[in-house]
Each structure stands twice: as structure tokens, then as C-alpha cells.
Amino acid sequence: MSLEVKDDEIDIVVAAIHSDLTSFMNEWRPIFSRFHLIIVKDPDLKEELKIPEGFNLDVYKKSDIDRVVGSSTSILFSGYSCRYFGYLVSRKKYIISVDDDCLPARENDGFLVDAVAQHITNLTTPATPFFFNTLYDPYCEGADFVRGYPFSLRSGVKCALSCGLWLNLADHDAPTQALKPGHRNSRYVDAVLTVPARALAPISGINIAFDREVVGPAMLPALRLAGEGKFRWETMEDIWSGMCVKVICDHLGLGVKTGLPYVWRNDRGDAIASLKKEWEGVKLMEEVVPFFQSVRLPRTATTAEDCVVEVANAVKEQLGSTDPVFARAAGAMLDWVKLWKSVGSSASS
């Protein structure tokens, strides 16, 4: 862990899609126990949450969400999107968020992966989006910039987002997982790298960390599938949010890293059942990607909030008539910025 970052600068946000968090919390205890946690209960969940003792945490339920957010917003903080409420009420600089069906992974030599420490290292060392380093992260121990890497680009830029990966059940869409039901990701790739500027990537919300002060407003709940469900392959909210964040980071000269840390993702759900139900998300991506590849932000947009508004307007204009889900997303993005300004950025909790 970076010596400069104190534990109280970090919030760990967990969306409780399941009521019994006992084994989740106990498995993560060695890594999570020194930090403050924000647990947000999915408003659709009927049962009481079961959380083991010994953590410093705040739990937010439907009543809290309703109280803080009111009815003035089009944003639905349900399902996986309830985590964004946690981002909203946090007052820390760094947020780390993992899905509640993930456990700490083990490296090839058996050591437990401290996902928090790795995310913080990623966020507190520079990113290098303007030129690809073939030895991957030049700031990690035992590596450096290679011959031919321009010296003027070696100080890098601030890293705003750190996207981790998953062992066992990787983050595939339903058709892919359904086609290969036994497929499990067992390859541990020992690298962190910067996603180059102007390159887009599907940024999964399963294991993610970000600098809230810098890009908080851009981590937003907006794209809600008509058949959105309680399995990751029935959602697109994180993919949409990730596209917004990458475009905004590219515009503001910030970096996005991907790779380590890994988490272990439990087997859950039936891809074929999800496939029968819904693959709207897969169809929508065909429109989403060309849009984000072409969106350009004006020079006058210099903050994350400004950028979100610009992107929302572009969504309304260019995608609004394609599918009502996009018009709703644009509205949700604007609502989010308003919420962020009134609730999110105030100094007192």
C-alpha cells in the first residue's frame, strides 16, 4: 500500500444484492477490517441484512435512499445500481467497490490478493495513456519504460479509475457463458496497464476503484435495461458508466488502468436462463459503442460534472430517438449531476 494514503481516505462500497453477507464479509475481513465500509441494501431486497460483527460500517436501506434522494429523481437505485448511492454519500477520496458474490483471490503462489492495496497503488501511481509501454505498468517494481518511450511522456497523468479482473467466473455476457457453460477463467495475468487514450473498453463494475474527488460525478447509474436483473449478465449499467468515465477521462487528461487486482467470483446463476429472458444489452451495445467512439466534448467542459452534462445532451440528441432506454439514460445522467451537486459534494455528511 502506498505510504501516502491513509486508511481513512478510503471507503469500501458494497451493494447488497443478497441479504446474507456473512461469508462475504468474513472472507474479506483480513483485507476490509481496517477500512470504513458503506453497505447499500438493494431496495428490492425484502429480507433483513445479516452482517457479522467487527467492522466499521454504515448501512443504507430503502428508507435512507428515499430520504436523501427524494422522489424528484428519475434514477432507480435498485439492483446493482444501489451502489451508486454509496458513492453519492461517501466523503472519502478513494472508493473501492466489489460485487457481493466475489471473494479475495489467491495468487499462483497461494497468497491472498489484497485487492484494496493493489487498487490504491494503481490509483496513486501515474497512468500512461498517450503511448503504450510494452512492459506494461512502468511504475511497478522491476519494470520501467522501454527503449523508444518518449521522455516527455514518462511522468504520466493522474489515474482516476482502476478496473480489476476476476478469476473463476469471468465477466462474460449471457450468450458467451451459455455457449461455454464450463468455461472458467484460471489465467492469472500479472500485469497492470493503462487503457490508451481514445481506446474504449467495457469497464466492469464487479471489481472497481476510483478517485471520487476527480471522477465521482462520472460514475453514474443511467442505463437501465428493461429486463435488468440480479445477475451481472442481465445488466449494462456499469458498462455504460464505464464508457462515460473513459470518454471523460480522455477529455480531461486522466488515466484508466486495467488488470490487477483479481477477485474470485463465485459461480452463480444460469446463463441460459438469462439468455432466454433477455439479451437487450447485447443489442444496445451496437449503438452504444459507435456513439461513444464519436462523442467529442468541448474545451469549455473542464470538470467531471460539466462533462457528464455534455455527454448526456449528446446522448439525448444522437441516441434519444433510437430507443427510449437512451432518452431515460440521458435524463438520469442530468438528474445524477443535480444530485451530486446537492448531496454528493457537500463537505458535511
Added chain:
Amino acid sequence: MEPATATQAAAPAVPQLKDELDIVIPTIRNLDFLEMWRPFFQPYHLIIVQDGDPSKTIKVPEGFDYELYNRNDINKILGPKASCISFKDSACRCFGYMVSKKKYIFTIDDDCFVAKDPSGKAINALEQHIKNLLSPSTPFFFNTLYDPFRDGADFVRGYPFSLREGVPTAVSHGLWLNIPDYDAPTQLVKPLERNTRYVDAVLSIPKGTLFPMCGMNLAFDRELIGPAMYFGLMGDGQPIGRYDDMWAGWCVKVICDHLGLGVKTGLPYIYHSKASNPFVNLRKEYKGIFWQEEIIPFFQQAVLPKDCTTVQKCYVELSKQVKDKLGKIDPYFDKLADAMVTWIDAWDELNPSGASLPNGKAK
């Protein structure tokens, strides 16, 4: 960290592409390193480009099928056009690309040995390069699980299905364990640093992103991108060295991006055994370190017109832009731009029938 010794165990029963791939090796010393690679390389044809004193005899180990060219041969074959081929620099290797008749090229330095993967098994670098070249690249959208065509991997959620076919792979850029490919200043500051991290990934370098291409462990599809693999004017009589592969890499990437071709980097690893003298390197690289500050923006902003539909047309157009925009940095770039054209002329002369086949859709 040690190189592998038990290489015979890892040799494939059927060497893929054995009649379609040439191995190009520049050398000035000897080819002893080939003994170690024998189980992997022996089925293939070698093109040895002998740099330095042509009167010296380079002994090729028994049992290899090869052609060898020294400076006299290069001068005889190319005549006045031989001026584009560097002397006293491994950049001369690109003569081997030009003279080859095969579809694929694998090039390796003579101080590169077989590496071991984390399980201790000898790595057949050539086999991995072939896998990389024979499977598509995905430069239009970044897959967070890296090469989706590898065994045990796939596209992640959110990756558009319309982009999952990928594009043909033109270049496979491998890496090095042990002595890393650092520039002279970094070597001077960290003389003892060794690359011991085995990163089990192959990935496509996104469209629009440049990278430093190292020629130590490199394979490419000669039919798709060969004419762009010119390694420039380096070495004897030139103001710069150790930028040959860099220059080729920037040209190649711009052209691949334009023609919709892919460039992969990552596996395979080789074991790089020899650290070159950092003071000698500093003298060679010195100008390059300053010049690359202008060269990089040049390549980042280079736009090729739609009617450049072949690699040769793209390359000649690039040479014009080099003369135009980089000529003012130093007269060297004027010379280099001319040499780029000479190279294409020589390439087309030595490779007549396939000279102007369109290689892909210009974007």
C-alpha cells in the same frame, strides 16, 4: 533466472507453416545460439544477414537450411539501391525481409535464448508467434481479458458482437525475460534490473495508439505489411542508432491502423542474455532521444489519404510527409525519406508479382 535447456521436450510434432515462414537473423559474431533453438527452428528456412566485415566467415551450425548474405551480396543484388540498407547495425536485417519469398517472417537477435515459463517448461517462441499471427486482432475495442482468441479466454460482457470477428494480424511483437530492452539512460541508472515478471497475456494494441516496437523477437505477415518493415538508416555514417526497430514500428502501426490490420504484443518471451554497453548505446541514441519528441507527435498526427490502399502507397506517402514535416529537424530525415522510397523501389523490384496487391480497406 536462467534460460531453458531441455528444449527438445517442447518441440512440436508438426512444425506449423514450415514452408511458409522464414527466420531472419542478423549477425556480426557467430550463430552459436542456434544450437539451443535447434528443436524449434530446424524445420524452417533461415535467412542470415551478415553485418560488418564481409571477408569474415560466419559458421552456421550443421543441419540448418539457410541462405546467407554479407555486404558484398547486398551490394551485388541491390546495386545503387543498397544505400538504403544500413551497415554496422542490426538494421541490415530488413534486407532479409526483402529477399525472402515466404508469407511470414520471424526475426530474432543472436543473443536471445529459449526462455522458461513459470512452470519451468521451455517456451517455443516461434509456435506462439504463429498462433498470434494466425488468429485475429481486436484493435477497435479493448478486451479486458486480453486476447479473446487464446485458449481459456473470450470476449467480456459489453464487447460488441459486430467487432468480435476481429481483423487480420499483421505483427506479433514478443517480449524478453532477463535483460530488458531499456534505453541507455535507464540502463545507466538501473544496470542490475532484470525482467523476471512473466505476464501471461497477448493483446492487440488499440487503433490510434503507438508503441515502441523491439526487433529482438518479432514476427509479421510479410504479405500484409512487409514493405513497411524498413529498419531505416542506422550505424555506419549515420547520426543515430538503436532506433531502427522503433522507426519501423511507428510506420507499421500508422499503416496498420489505416489499412485495418492488427498488431499484437505480449507472449512469447525469449531470454535476452546480453546487456549491451550503456555508454556505447548512449552515444548511438543521444540524438534519437531528442528527435523522438518531435517524431512521436508526427506519427500520432499522420493521416494517410483514402487512395493509399496498398502498403507501398502508404509507405511512399509517409516518406513524403517525413520529408515535409521532419526534414526541418535535421537533414538526416531528408536522407531517410529518400531511403524509404529507395527501399520500396528495391522491394518491388525483388518482389514483382505481389507488388501492388491491395492489402486491405483504407480507412
